[in-house]
Each structure stands twice: as C-alpha cells, then as structure tokens.
Amino acid sequence: MKFWCNLREACEEYGREVEKLSIKLMELIAISLGLQANRFNDFFKDQTSFIRLNHYPPCPNPHLALGVGRHKDAGALTILAQDDVGGLEVKRKSDGEWIRVKPTPHAFIINVGDIIQVWSNERYESVEHRVMVNFERERFSIPFFLNPAHYTMVKPLEEMTDDQNPPKYKAYNWGKFFTTRKGSNFRKLDVENIQIYHFKVSK
Ligand SMILES: O=C(O)CCC(=O)C(=O)O
Numbered sequence: 001m002k003f004w005c006n007l008r009e010a011c012e013e014y015g016r017e018v019e020k021l022s023i024k025l026m027e028l029i030a031i032s033l034g035l036q037a038n039r040f041n042d043f044f045k046d047q048t049s050f051i052r053l054n055h056y057p058p059c060p061n062p063h064l065a066l067g068v069g070r071h072k073d074a075g076a077l078t079i080l081a082q083d084d085v086g087g088l089e090v091k092r093k094s095d096g097e098w099i100r101v102k103p104t105p106h107a108f109i110i111n112v113g114d115i116i117q118v119w120s121n122e123r124y125e126s127v128e129h130r131v132m133v134n135f136e137r138e139r140f141s142i143p144f145f146l147n148p149a150h151y152t153m154v155k156p157l158e159e160m161t162d163d164q165n166p167p168k169y170k171a172y173n174w175g176k177f178f179t180t181r182k183g184s185n186f187r188k189l190d191v192e193n194i195q196i197y198h199f200k201v202s203k
C-alpha cells in the first residue's frame with residue numbers, strides 16, 4: 001500500500017516539475033518566433049497534459065513486435081525521459097530513413113508536437129517517430145505530453161501569418177482531435193491515423 005502511495009506522490013511531483021519545464025520551453029519557443037515570452041501561456045490554463053509510463057518487454061524478433069507504431073505527438077510538446085536501452089527512432093525527412101536516437105544519460109528528449117507546427121504555421125515541424133523493442137533487454141520510458149485545454153481551437157497564430165504567409169491550417173478543436181486519435185493510435189505497426197494535414201488549407 002505504502003509503495004503505491006509513494007508512486008502516486010512521485011508521479012505527481014515529477015508531473016509538476018516537468019510541467020514547469022515545458023512552460024519554460026514554450027516561452028523560449030515563443031521568443032524564437034519573435035513573440036512575447038508568455039504568448040502561449042493562456043492555452044495551458046486548463047491543460048490536458050498527461051504522463052505515460054511505458055514498459056517495453058524484450059522480444060527475440062523486434063520487427064514482429066509492436067513497440068509504439070509510427071506517429072507524431074499530437075500535442076504541443078513532449079518531454080521524454082528514457083533509460084539506457086534505446087529503441088526510439090525518428091524518421092529523417094530527406095530520405096525517409098528511420099534513425100535511432102542514442103539515449104544520453106540524465107538528458108531529456110524534447111519533441112515538438114503537431115500543435116506547435118500549426119501555431120507556428122510550419123516554422124516548426126513535428127517529427128515522426130516510433131519505438132522498436134529490444135531483443136534482450138526490457139526498456140522503460142516516461143513521456144510528459146504538454147497539451148492545451150480541451151476546448152482550444154488550434155490554428156496558426158495571427159502573428160505568424162500575413163499576405164505572403166497565409167494560414168496553412170484550418171482551425172480544429174483539440175479535444176475532438178485528441179479523442180479521435182486516442183481511439184486509433186498505436187494499434188498496428190504501420191497504419192496512419194488522424195493527422196493535422198487533414199486540416200491543411202488546400203492551395
Ligand atoms: O518510449 C518512447 O521513447 C517514446 C514513446 C512515444 O513516442 C509516445 O508515447 O508518444
């Protein structure tokens with residue numbers, strides 16, 4: 001019983017700290033886009049962020065096992081803690097090759113999610129990634145997903161658009177998008193689910 005109480009407390013404390021870090025990162029991203037540091041803060045007042053605790057048991061034939069199927073993180077930002085086993089792969093845009101991400105001890109991996117891609121009108125891009133299981137060692141990872149309020153209508157920020165750079169996306173409701181995504185994500189190794197390009201403005 002005590003163990004579980006401690007786990008809850010540890011997770012809650014961890015959540016509070018990575019949330020602070022993620023808001024700091026959003027402030028830096030805002031500055032990098034020429035915006036006020038606090039430009040994104042209001043979106044996270046009623047945030048729907050969450051933590052996932054991932055355990056990947058080993059499999060002698062990793063290519064037949066589902067780690068996490070290819071996807072882009074749908075939210076704003078992901079802060080990923082992982083152990084030293086490795087298995088995360090990102091898709092290189094130039095040639096579509098899957099590149100292994102080497103774990104760096106005591107470092108987080110920060111993923112830009114789809115929402116930053118839309119808010120920034122594609123000045124930032126979310127990265128497609130997947131997880132392959134290890135053939136002999138189990139792996140643990142802890143992603144924190146920074147997500148805006150359920151009712152947020154996600155669309156390119158006005159400051160990121162003008163006559164030369166018209167909005168590349170139509171507005172979509174975050175809560176609805178996320179619920180649809182959650183119902184279909186990670187089921188198979190190589191299937192696509194709802195994506196922001198479904199809201200892309202056609203040229
Ligand atoms: O376990 C990992 O390294 C990443 C997991 C992941 O991509 C996710 O949960 O969205």
Ligand SMILES: [Fe+2]
Binds near residue numbers: 071072073129
């Ligand atoms: Fe992910």
